[in-house]
Amino acid sequence: MSKPLDGKVVVVTGASRGCGRAISIELGALGATVHVTGRTTREQRSELNRPETIEETAELVDKAGGVGIPVRVDFTSTADVDRLVRRIEDEQDGRLDILVDDVWGGDHLAEFDKKFWEGDLDKSLRMVRNGVESHLIALHRLLPLMVRQKSGLVIEVTDGDKDEFAAALPYYLVKSAIRRIGEAVAAEVRPHKITALIVTPGFLRSEAMLEEHFGVTEENWRDGITKDEHFAMSETPHYLGRGIAALATDPRVDRWHGKITSSWELMRNYGFTDLDGTRPDWGAYVERRFDYAGDNVNPDDYR
Incomplete structure (x- = not known):
């Protein structure tokens, strides 16, 4: 039986873990051929030193019903991205239908407990390179494939849908910059029949968030609510x-x-659920919790 994305060619950046991995799997489940790109392989870990690999993600894409192609790419390296483009030219006749630009690699560099001038400048600049320059390089090299075919879908993945400053200037800079990049790309590609937009998850239960921040697993994630009450509204990467x-x-x-x-x-527009069958509405919860009702809000009412 054919699937809606049979024959479609996809690149997902930052696909070793988290949203990138889940996005790859969900697109694969619809039949897509997904180039699973990132820095961590079974032979070499990135500076994040996490165990998840692009090969594992590609295997999960295959298992879901798609075709997973692991390609090691450091998106701060134009040479690496050029090799990816050449591979798409050779193996897919230059076809690229969907680009999901999820590359990040900055969690270990964030210093949320410090003012900007108190933090490590090298870490801050590295975060900007990992989180902003990587997106620009990916777009510069991969967008021409879509422009040439006059079709495509480009999705920039950020954190947050508004620009209010909360904490950590470098982190804020990166995530707001991605929103601006996405808007600018949308303006530039419109004449070429390409759709471009920006998306964000809510309170994300990524592998690193579960293990490193809350000391829990996906199976017992609710134990983390004792550490942060808002974790009750968290969602898996598969939701996005x-x-x-x-x-x-x-x-x-x-x-x-x-x-x-x-x-x-x-979710409100398409009606899908998270893996557990719930529909977390982080936006409605935050609005009600912080703008109106304060502590008198039950997270279960927003799932």
Whole structure:
């Protein structure tokens, strides 16, 4: 039986783990051929020193029903990205239907407990390189494939849908810059029949968040609520992945062009669930919890 993304060629950046991994799997489940790109392989780990690899992600794409192609790419290296482009030219006749730009690699560099001038400048600059320059390099090298074919879907992945400063200037700079990059790309690609938009997850239960920040697993994640009450509203990376899968199969996806959207807004429009069957609405929860009702808010009412 054919699937809606059979024959579609995808690149997901930052696909070793987290949202990148889940997005790859969800697109693969719809039949896509997914180039799973990132820095961590079974032979070599990135500076994050996490165990998840692009090969594992590609195998999960295969298992879901797609074709997973692991390609080691450091997106701060134009040479690495050029090799990826040549591979797409050789193996896919230069076809690229969907680019999900999720590369990040900055969690270990964030210093949320310090003012900017108190922090490590080298870490701050490294975060900007990992989180902003990587997106620019990916777009500069991969967008021409879509421009040439006059079609495509480009999705920039950030953190947050608004620009209010919370903490950590470098982190804020990176995530707000990605929103601006996405808006600018949307303006530039419109004449070429390419749709571009920006998405964000809510409170994400990534592998690193579970293990390193809360000391829990996906099976007992609710134990982490004792450390942070808002963790009750957390979502798996597959929640955003399912939102992106819905976008990728929407014949009217161009209505999202240039917009900043979120896992919860996509859920409201497309009706998908998280892996546990719930529908976390982080946006509604935050609005009610912090703007109106304060402590008198039950997270279960927003799942």
